[in-house]
Every structure is written in structure tokens, then in C-alpha cells.
Amino acid sequence: MYIYLNGEFVEQEKALISPFDHGFLYGLGLFETFRIYEGHPFLLDDHLKRLNHGLKALQFEAAYERLQIFSLLQELLKKNQLLNAYIRLNVSAGAGEVGLQATGYEYPFLIIFSKSLPQAGEMQEKMAKLLKITRNTPEGNERLKSHHFLNNILAKKELGPSPNYEGLFLTKEGFLAEGITSNLFWVKEGTLYTPAIETGILNGITRQFILKMAKKVGFEVAEGFYQKEPLYEAEEVFVTNSIQEIVPFKEVDMHQFPGKEGKVVQALHKEFRKHRSVLWTRNDI
Known part of the structure; x- marks a missing residue:
């Protein structure tokens, strides 16, 4: 499977992040999970609105829009040959010095994961x-x-x-x-x-x-x-x-x-x- 790793699509086994990423060191990161139904990312605008609100609160210098993310999703789905999928869109603070940082983060790190889901069916109790x-x-x-x-x-x-x-x-x-x-x-x-x-x-x-x-x-x-x-x-x-x-x-x-x-x-x-x-x-x- 491929993942999107901050500017490129890579095989998941080859994906690497910095040990100095404050998302790893201090849990400083946000994510959204949502479903792709027959190629459509359900409520993507709402997920991005919540994500962008959180990014602003954490002083991450990043914001994401529908066309940008949808384009990445389409490419990721194509590479993984998926039509119905689980998506995790993850933004971590990015690399910094060891120690707590009071200022904002200029270079957040974007990762998009996907995995196959069956076509949506009936409710599961x-x-x-x-x-x-x-x-x-x-x-x-x-x-x-x-x-x-x-x-x-x-x-x-x-x-x-x-x-x-x-x-x-x-x-x-x-x-x-x-x-x-x-x-x-x-x-x-x-x-x-x-x-x-x-x-x-x-x-x-x-x-x-x-x-x-x-x-x-x-x-x-x-x-x-x-x-x-x-x-x-x-x-x-x-x-x-x-x-x-x-x-x-x-x-x-x-x-x-x-x-x-x-x-x-x-x-x-x-x-x-x-x-x-x-x-x-x-x-x-």
C-alpha cells in the first residue's frame, strides 16, 4: 500500500518521519478519519473545517482546502486501487529542537493513510x-x-x-x-x-x-x-x-x-x- 508522505507517495514500508517531530516527541498533532464511498470523501469539507480550526489553535502554519486534499485522495486511491476506503489525514507539528516550544510551527508534516473497506452495507449492532x-x-x-x-x-x-x-x-x-x-x-x-x-x-x-x-x-x-x-x-x-x-x-x-x-x-x-x-x-x- 502507498501512503502520502508530506509531498510524495511512498510505499508504506519505506515511510519515515523524523525522531525530532514534535508529533512524536510530545503528541503535538491532529488527525481526521473519514470514509470514501464509491470514490467520494463523505463530509470532507466538515472534516477540513475542524482540522483547520485545530491547526490554528495549535499555531500550525497550515490550512487545507477541498480541492487540494481531494486531488491527493484521488491519486492515493488510484495508486492503491481503492474505491471504498478508510482515510486517516494526519498533521503533526514537524521537526524541532528537543524541548517544549512556545512559538508556532512553520513546517507541519502531512501524512494520508488509506486502507480498503467493503462497500457500505447495513448497520452492525x-x-x-x-x-x-x-x-x-x-x-x-x-x-x-x-x-x-x-x-x-x-x-x-x-x-x-x-x-x-x-x-x-x-x-x-x-x-x-x-x-x-x-x-x-x-x-x-x-x-x-x-x-x-x-x-x-x-x-x-x-x-x-x-x-x-x-x-x-x-x-x-x-x-x-x-x-x-x-x-x-x-x-x-x-x-x-x-x-x-x-x-x-x-x-x-x-x-x-x-x-x-x-x-x-x-x-x-x-x-x-x-x-x-x-x-x-x-x-x-
Whole structure:
């Protein structure tokens, strides 16, 4: 497989980064993951907007636009003979002196990874457990999609390797937060609930898309601070992320739910399928 490595396409076995890259030394980097559906990068504009916002916050002298990145994606897909793919677009700080740097970074390092995914199909349901480890608080004013993933890794170790389970974080105050790699939703009496961004969660791109799409098709939406009990009493529970789309739960801590048979997740997934091969931004729905 080929990857894009800061100006050239190279075989992944030959890819090298500097040991002085502050993305390696201090975790100073950002990334976006998204899917390619039949050659189309779903919600690419939204991913780039979030990425560019984070780059500005970290004082990286870089910003990326649709045409630039889409051109690189097309070439990468062609080289790897992919039509449906997982993409990770990664920007690290670049090489610098050993030691913390207070000034900006002039030469960020861009890497784009891809791997094959099957053609998108029906929803895959899972089970979930509330984690003992709590969600860490954002390191700045908001949670960026950064290289700092130790909290998530420790949570995955607690959960175990089974692909059939997702772990759900609580905040240290006991409020529902998010999944290890996903955003959390549940349904009760016609309202779609999700934890507020102020709980410290990542404002997922698919999360934002689902909220807008749900309002468009007539659902009431509520964001706030919630204890775990409303989750157990819900009619449907699901999580979202940019690779797995909508993942309904059939069980959360031994509480049973309809999983992929749920009427709300079916309605949302039906709308999702209409847009995933054509939409550049949620603002166009």
C-alpha cells in the first residue's frame, strides 16, 4: 500500500518521519478519519473545517482546502486501487529542537493513510458497557482530535479486544460522555438525546451530521448533562463515528434494546444512505 508522505507517495514500508517531530516527541498533532464511498470523501469539507480550526489553535502554519486534499485522495486511491476506503489525514507539528516550544510551527508534516473497506452495507449492532475509567477533561478550552489518545487506549484495555462491544465513558462527575471512539445517542418518547459538548466530549463530524439530519426529518433533539439512568430507560441507544456510521446497541450493562430493529435508527440510517456518496458538508442537507 502507498501512503502520502508530506509531498510524495511512498510505499508504506519505506515511510519515515523524523525522531525530532514534535508529533512524536510530545503528541503535538491532529488527525481526521473519514470514509470514501464509491470514490467520494463523505463530509470532507466538515472534516477540513475542524482540522483547520485545530491547526490554528495549535499555531500550525497550515490550512487545507477541498480541492487540494481531494486531488491527493484521488491519486492515493488510484495508486492503491481503492474505491471504498478508510482515510486517516494526519498533521503533526514537524521537526524541532528537543524541548517544549512556545512559538508556532512553520513546517507541519502531512501524512494520508488509506486502507480498503467493503462497500457500505447495513448497520452492525453491538453491545456496550459503562467504563470504570472516566473521560479525561480536554487539555485546552475544547477537545481537539489530537494525538493524545492514552485515555482512549486505557479504556480499550479495560473493555477488552472483542469487536462486538463498545465502552462508554462517564465524566468524573458521573455524567454520560461518549464512547471510546464514538459519540453517544439515545431515544426516549420521540426525543433524541446526546451529551452536550460542555461535558468535554469530541464534537464528532458524524455527531453533528446526525443532529442536523434528525432535526430535518422531524425529531426533537436535546443536548445536556445526563446521569446513566436515562440511558438505561431509553427506547433505543446507539453511537456514531465516521467509519462505522450508526451503530445501534442491543444491550448496555445487561439492559436490553432493539438494536438494529429500532425504528429511529432505521429511519436515520435510511437518510444516511441517501447522502454518504454525494455530500461534502452537512450544511447542504
